[in-house]
Amino acid sequence: MRAEGLHSKLLAAAVELASPRLATAVPSLRAVARACGVSATAVYRHFSSQSDLNRALLMHIDSVFIDAMAASDDPGLPPLKRLHQFAHAYVGWGTQHPGLYQLRFESADQLGADYVRTEAADELLTDVDALLRACGAGPDVTAEDLWCGLHGLVSLRVHKPGRVWSVGLEAQIDRFFTLWGLGR
Amino acid sequence: MRAEGLHSKLLAAAVELASPRLATAVPSLRAVARACGVSATAVYRHFSSQSDLNRALLMHIDSVFIDAMAASDDPGLPPLKRLHQFAHAYVGWGTQHPGLYQLRFESADQLGADYVRTEAADELLTDVDALLRACGAGPDVTAEDLWCGLHGLVSLRVHKPGRVWSVGLEAQIDRFFTLWGLGR
DNA sequence: TGTACATCAGTGAACGCGCGTTCACTGATGTAC
DNA sequence: TGTACATCAGTGAACGCGCGTTCACTGATGTAC
Numbered sequence: 508m509r510a511e512g513l514h515s516k517l518l519a520a521a522v523e524l525a526s527p528r529l530a531t532a533v534p535s536l537r538a539v540a541r542a543c544g545v546s547a548t549a550v551y552r553h554f555s556s557q558s559d560l561n562r563a564l565l566m567h568i569d570s571v572f573i574d575a576m577a578a579s580d581d582p583g584l585p586p587l588k589r590l591h592q593f594a595h596a597y598v599g600w601g602t603q604h605p606g607l608y609q610l611r612f613e614s615a616d617q618l619g620a621d622y623v624r625t626e627a628a629d630e631l632l633t634d635v636d637a638l639l640r641a642c643g644a645g646p647d648v649t650a651e652d653l654w655c656g657l658h659g660l661v662s663l664r665v666h667k668p669g670r671v672w673s674v675g676l677e678a679q680i681d682r683f684f685t686l687w688g689l690g691r
Numbered sequence: 692m693r694a695e696g697l698h699s700k701l702l703a704a705a706v707e708l709a710s711p712r713l714a715t716a717v718p719s720l721r722a723v724a725r726a727c728g729v730s731a732t733a734v735y736r737h738f739s740s741q742s743d744l745n746r747a748l749l750m751h752i753d754s755v756f757i758d759a760m761a762a763s764d765d766p767g768l769p770p771l772k773r774l775h776q777f778a779h780a781y782v783g784w785g786t787q788h789p790g791l792y793q794l795r796f797e798s799a800d801q802l803g804a805d806y807v808r809t810e811a812a813d814e815l816l817t818d819v820d821a822l823l824r825a826c827g828a829g830p831d832v833t834a835e836d837l838w839c840g841l842h843g844l845v846s847l848r849v850h851k852p853g854r855v856w857s858v859g860l861e862a863q864i865d866r867f868f869t870l871w872g873l874g875r
Numbered sequence: 876t877g878t879a880c881a882t883c884a885g886t887g888a889a890c891g892c893g894c895g896t897t898c899a900c901t902g903a904t905g906t907a908c
Numbered sequence: 909t910g911t912a913c914a915t916c917a918g919t920g921a922a923c924g925c926g927c928g929t930t931c932a933c934t935g936a937t938g939t940a941c
Contacts, residue, residue: 552917613850649864651857659843666797683832686870736884
């Protein structure tokens, strides 16, 4: 097994363990090793401690998230269309990877501060804000507001899986946009 | 020590342990016993198992939440005023008891389904919906939408305590209301 | 009123578990001469 | 090309920890006669 091989295998296993609904916290070091069919001590060849592994996991999740957002964007499209696509991609990513979403947006600060490099996410917010301006959104609609709104949608759906909602998720997003004066 | 005494002391200790930011999960049975200055086995006189204690804790948190909402309401006020008060009370409760908020709205389903009796919360939603109608809110603004929006505000603030927001929490609530056509 | 007894809320020791971490080790790979 | 050696990614045994849970127990309180 090549050195690089196990390193990324461990990270991938950690992501896979954290991904589904079940994950209430970061996966244990031993669980990650087990998932790779490797002894617990082998992990220490690649990460100096559990918190080092956690840090790597959270950074990895962050880049997975950023990549998903970037992949959903097409700068050639009109701003309003791009905004809609961002929103749906954000909500889609969250609901498809509830465990990762939870770790990225609802746990990182508990697991230890400054785990997540926030520059990329902040850039994203700046970009979205520019799109909002380009769409002629009112001064009282910021990327932060949009983020809060979308987060609320994702978070509640993810945490109340049994609940029956009176309106579909996609439709609810569109309704938010309409209220913000950003209807289709 | 009277029997009833320890029972509620344990519950109160569990709430206190869960309340602050630190709480990443439900407090352990031993930690609760320790906080009451009592042996771990004493807990079994009052709760049949850890999950029984958890269930009681979550139900207790739910009633604390419902009580806080009820206390903030004054049926004598005009509907719009009542809506505003509900919103601020909801967000205030969440940010003042982040650990409880997290357990009530972002963990319950992970800890074991049907822990929380949802009737009271559903009633609350129904009441809020009635208030929205009474305020002449558009058909595309439901209590669910309001809940999602407010939850997004609370959740992100609670989970990103270090983040600097471009607008204060109270102002952001009012901005949401304005967008919904429910300005002051 | 005093004695015998049942009740029951508490105790402390012990269990097996998964955890993070350490330690001395093994054995394959790569390099120096 | 062959031999000696260093490197280093892996192993398994062991540690101490906090956890939930069990067990036999103690000692105060309340009741029956």
